[in-house]
Structures are given as C-alpha cells and as structure tokens.
Amino acid sequence: MKIALLGYGRMGKEIEQIALQRGHEIVIKTSGKENYDISKADVAIDFSVPTSAYNNISNCINNKIPVISGTTGWLERYDDIVSLCKQKNGAFIYASNFSLGVNIFFELNKQLAKMMNSLKQYNTNIEEIHHTKKLDAPSGTAITLAEGIIENSDKKDWVLNGEISEEIIPITAIRTPNVPGTHTITYVSEVDTIEIKHTAHNRQGFALGAVIAAEWLVNKTGVYTMKDVLNIG
Secondary structure, three states: OOHHHHOOOOOOHHHHHHHHHOEEEEEEOOOOOOHHHOOHEEEEEEEOOOHHHHHHHHHHHOOOOOOEOOOOOOOOHHHHHHHHHHHOOOOEOOOOOOOHHHHHHHHHHHHHHHHHHOOOEEEEEEEEEEOOOOOOOHHHHHHHHHHHHHHHOOOOOOEEEEOOOOOOEEEEEEEEOOEEEEEEEEEEEEOEEEEEEEOOOOOOOHHHHHHHHHHHHHHOOOEEOHHHOOOOO
C-alpha cells in the first residue's frame, strides 16, 4: 500500500515506522505547504495542524484518495468534509484518537455513563494530561469522552477548567513534558470515588491504529469511525 503522510511531525514519524514494518511504502511526506501529487498514494494519513487539515482532507477527497485524519482543532468544518465526501463518493475516517485501547476505553466510558446516570449523588469530571508541545486543549480525546457521557446521561455540556455541576462536565487539561496521553474519568460522591483511566506509554499505539484504519479504508467509500474499523460498540 502506498501511503501519503500529511504531517511529518512526531506522530508522522511513528506512523512511518509502523507502516514500513507492515510492508507499506511511504510515497509522500509533507510537513508544511509543500506541493505534492496526492494521486501517487493509495491512501493518505493526516496528522498535520488545524490550519492545514481541512485543505489536506478535501484535496484527498477531490482526488478520490481515501483519507484518515487524527488532527484535532479543525472540527468546525467536519460537516463540510462529510458533505464533500458524500458528494464525491470518497472515503474518510476521522478519529480524535486511533489507539485501539483508547477506542475500547471510549465504549467503557459510554457504558459507565449509562450506569451512573440515575445515581445523582455522583459528580463527573475528566482529566487529561499531555506533553507540553500539544497545541490544543482540551485534547480531542477528552472531548470525545465528554461527548460520550453527554450522549448517555443527563449531562448537557462540558467546560474547560470549570466547576463541577449537575449538568456540566469539567475537563482539566494538564501539560507536562514527555507524557504521550493520560485520560481519567472520575465519578465522585461523599462516600466514594469511581474512576476509569487510560494511560498511553508511547505513541506506537496511536500509530498502529492509524495504519490499521488506513488499511481498512482502502477500496471503501463512505464516512466511517474507529468503531467501524474495530467492529465494536
């Protein structure tokens, strides 16, 4: 499989290593506004920056190249990409986190939210910890976790670094050196605390999931998620 890496930062380099180990070829590596011929690729993997993601993804779809994206911070234009993908009969996957373990964690989070919804004595909060070079806060993964709780409970919204309340989920974003990503969901009452947590030890899990998603997407059309790739939930 010929892969275009749109974004050749630390994640791009991890994806390159995993892809080569799995027998694929990297035909494009771009880290900025370089010109490239996307038609050389069988599939594209976008881990760029928020200001580049929309153009990268739409360029792939317009040229009938399946594309997956793990870039966060551009999702105000997600619906535009979905419409373009349907119009062009393209193939697209967005995930806030491609880690196989995190996607299982997403489903555990939803199930726990359903179980806890009737227990009003518990308040919910989310904490995420990432390396100091991460550009956005809260993380896309934390937002996905919050949305999973909102979909399966009476919670109405989330807020960054806000106060705990009955209808709002506060997300605390911490930046510290050399942390690939830690996410914790906590339910607290006066008598006890229930907590689920995912800790990434390195970026290899994210990279492997991205390559698996790219392998899965080739020769398909439509807009998918990691739930489709992993057949979970």
